[in-house]
Amino acid sequence: MPETTEDLNEFWRWLYEARERGPIALDTETTGLNVFNPSFRLRTVQFGDQRDAWVIQYERGGYFESYAREAVQRTQRVLIHNAAYDWLVLDRCAGIPLEDLAPWTTDTRTLAALCDPRQPSEGGIGTALKPLSARWVDPAAPDTQSGLTAVFRSLGLTKETGWAGIPLDHPTYLLYAGLDVILTARLFPALRRELARLGVRNELVAYEHELARICAVMQRRGLLVDQDYAGPLARRLAAEAERYRAVAARYGVIKVGSGDQVAAALVGMGETLTERTDAGALKTDKAVLLPLADLDRDWQRIGAREPNRLADAVLRAKRAAKWGETYAAGFMNKLDDAGRIHPVITPLAARTGRMSVTDGLHQLPSSDHIVRRAILAEPGHVKISTDFQAIEMRVLAALADVRRMKEGFTRGGDAFDIHMYTAKLIRGEGATKRDRKLFKGAGFGKVYGGGITTLARQTGASEAEISQAVTAYDRVFPEIKRAGKRWQRQAFQNGMVFVSATGRRLPLDRDRTYAVTNYACQSAARDVLGQAMIEMEGAGLLEYMRLPIHDEILASAPREDAADVAREFERCMTMSLYGVPIVAEAEIGGRSWGSLYGADY
DNA sequence: TCGTTCACG
DNA sequence: ACGTACGTGAACGAG
Numbered sequence: 001m002p003e004t005t006e007d008l009n010e011f012w013r014w015l016y017e018a019r020e021r022g023p024i025a026l027d028t029e030t031t032g033l034n035v036f037n038p039s040f041r042l043r044t045v046q047f048g049d050q051r052d053a054w055v056i057q058y059e060r061g062g063y064f065e066s067y068a069r070e071a072v073q074r075t076q077r078v079l080i081h082n083a084a085y086d087w088l089v090l091d092r093c094a095g096i097p098l099e100d101l102a103p104w105t106t107d108t109r110t111l112a113a114l115c116d117p118r119q120p121s122e123g124g125i126g127t128a129l130k131p132l133s134a135r136w137v138d139p140a141a142p143d144t145q146s147g148l149t150a151v152f153r154s155l156g157l158t159k160e161t162g163w164a165g166i167p168l169d170h171p172t173y174l175l176y177a178g179l180d181v182i183l184t185a186r187l188f189p190a191l192r193r194e195l196a197r198l199g200v201r202n203e204l205v206a207y208e209h210e211l212a213r214i215c216a217v218m219q220r221r222g223l224l225v226d227q228d229y230a231g232p233l234a235r236r237l238a239a240e241a242e243r244y245r246a247v248a249a250r251y252g253v254i255k256v257g258s259g260d261q262v263a264a265a266l267v268g269m270g271e272t273l274t275e276r277t278d279a280g281a282l283k284t285d286k287a288v289l290l291p292l293a294d295l296d297r298d299w300q301r302i303g304a305r306e307p308n309r310l311a312d313a314v315l316r317a318k319r320a321a322k323w324g325e326t327y328a329a330g331f332m333n334k335l336d337d338a339g340r341i342h343p344v345i346t347p348l349a350a351r352t353g354r355m356s357v358t359d360g361l362h363q364l365p366s367s368d369h370i371v372r373r374a375i376l377a378e379p380g381h382v383k384i385s386t387d388f389q390a391i392e393m394r395v396l397a398a399l400a401d402v403r404r405m406k407e408g409f410t411r412g413g414d415a416f417d418i419h420m421y422t423a424k425l426i427r428g429e430g431a432t433k434r435d436r437k438l439f440k441g442a443g444f445g446k447v448y449g450g451g452i453t454t455l456a457r458q459t460g461a462s463e464a465e466i467s468q469a470v471t472a473y474d475r476v477f478p479e480i481k482r483a484g485k486r487w488q489r490q491a492f493q494n495g496m497v498f499v500s501a502t503g504r505r506l507p508l509d510r511d512r513t514y515a516v517t518n519y520a521c522q523s524a525a526r527d528v529l530g531q532a533m534i535e536m537e538g539a540g541l542l543e544y545m546r547l548p549i550h551d552e553i554l555a556s557a558p559r560e561d562a563a564d565v566a567r568e569f570e571r572c573m574t575m576s577l578y579g580v581p582i583v584a585e586a587e588i589g590g591r592s593w594g595s596l597y598g599a600d601y
Numbered sequence: 602t603c604g605t606t607c608a609c610g
Numbered sequence: 611a612c613g614t615a616c617g618t619g620a621a622c623g624a625g
Contacts, residue, residue, distance in 0.1 A: 318606080
């Protein structure tokens with residue numbers, strides 16, 4: 001830890017020598033996790049190789065700040081564990097554009113995810129530095145994060161307040177800050193060797209780094225919140241939740257979120273509950289409560305029974321609370337000083353390679369526009385959403401080489417409806433909308449590996465009907481089942497890992513190898529979107545991109561250019577996958593995201 | 602921390 | 611031999 005200018009000069013000499021020997025590991029310590037929180041500060045910047053670490057106390061300002069900033073700009077090749085975070089920290093706090101640092105960066109978290117994409121809960125190592133170091137560097141590698149949590153506690157601080165409150169010269173803090181770069185530097189060659197051993201192509205690694213940078217740029221931009229709308233909405237929904245909680249309380253349910261209380265009260269009222277949770281408790285979820293409240297899946301009265309007032313109140317209280325607290329109030333609590341939220345976009349999150357997004361931005365209600373109405377395009381802009389048409393079915397047709405599906409997609413044209421096409425293949429030209437729904441269910445059942453019982457529950461059709469539909473489905477598209485078997489066999493011969501078309505490793509669980517069909521489709525669909533996102537940047541669209549949503553890109557563009565921009569998005573998302581056309585459709589809305597879901601603004 | 606629930610594609 | 615819907619993030623309650 002340099003303390004004098006002489007020390008800083010020694011650090012400088014080390015940097016110039018070390019960067020000749022190989023990449024420099026880089027890390028930062030900060031006051032918290034939300035880079036865009038107005039009170040966020042950068043505390044230290046660490047540099048290291050496999051042997052040495054330098055902790056530069058950026059927070060002290062002056063020479064410390066300028067040496068750290070200059071050093072980052074001169075590292076040339078750098079290693080960062082979870083690069084997007086440090087890119088944004090340095091971009092925001094040190095004025096180093098992430099566009100400058102990203103091309104020099106290798107992200108060890110990305111490398112680890114390509115070796116094994118599973119989270120610890122799924123039997124993998126995960127992508128945290130500690131378990132990765134234990135696996136690839138030294139089983140006794142210290143857990144610097146949990147070690148620091150203990151130090152925070154001993155200082156009367158918490159996990160939340162510790163990062164900002166711990167004195168800058170605390171020895172454990174500095175030691176662990178330095179250790180993280182050394183671990184990252186040692187992790188890198190081990191992961192690189194492993195990727196080579198597994199035959200993971202460098203092109204895939206490079207593609208993931210491009211995507212990581214694009215996602216970080218979107219995170220930096222964030223999304224504008226309509227505060228004059230979201231604030232009152234949060235209050236209105238809170239009041240609504242409170243009204244229904246009061247109704248529930250009249251039936252003895254003090255906490256509507258307590259399954260035990262709700263179940264006990266319903267049973268006490270003479271209702272019979274039959275479904276059970278995995279842990280054996282009586283289920284009281286939405287699927288159980290809606291029929292008791294005489295409501296269908298769209299919350300419309302069925303007229304089959306007298307509604308149970310408690311079930312109705314619990315449903316409405318929980319919905320209002322979730323929409324109000326998680327979404328509306330959640331946006332208000334996460335604003336930066338420009339009134340924007342910056343959800344973390346993790347490009348490699350799921351075991352299938354799918355991306356994830358924080359702050360609920362991937363889960364906003366789509367059946368009603370009131371929550372999405374709170375997210376705005378920039379002043380003078382409009383929202384544009386461009387999504388792939390039936391991407392997973394198209395990907396399935398391409399990967400499993402499903403002859404009659406491919407024929408449909410190839411000849412069908414722009415407005416092609418795969419589910420109606422399937423219904424007609426089986427039922428003839430007289431196929432009805434109801435047939436379409438049935439075979440749509442059967443199609444998704446195939447992609448997801450669902451059983452008769454589940455499909456019947458999901459579609460509302462009888463088990464006999466579903467069973468017939470699935471049989472008919474297999475007859476017209478026999479390649480799907482065969483491909484599933486083939487992929488399971490290939491995975492078995494490859495240590496229970498299926499390798500996707502892009503070279504992605506998809507480990508299977510031994511007791512549910514049928515999931516390979518879903519993994520192959522979901523991961524290929526993700527890579528199609530990823531490829532499209534790279535095309536978009538090439539077409540100059542990155543400045544308009546706001547959020548990836550699995551099969552969709554949400555954008556904001558100037559009203560007068562919207563038609564041109566939308567056409568460009570469609571062009572970037574249009575391609576061919578093994579002869580199957582991949583088709584996208586843009587929708588131009590108004591000022592708010594909700595306008596694409598029926599809101600009039 | 603774990604289990605449950607609920608929002609999405 | 612058979613059959614299993616897949617993938618997330620966030621909040622709350624219970625222990």
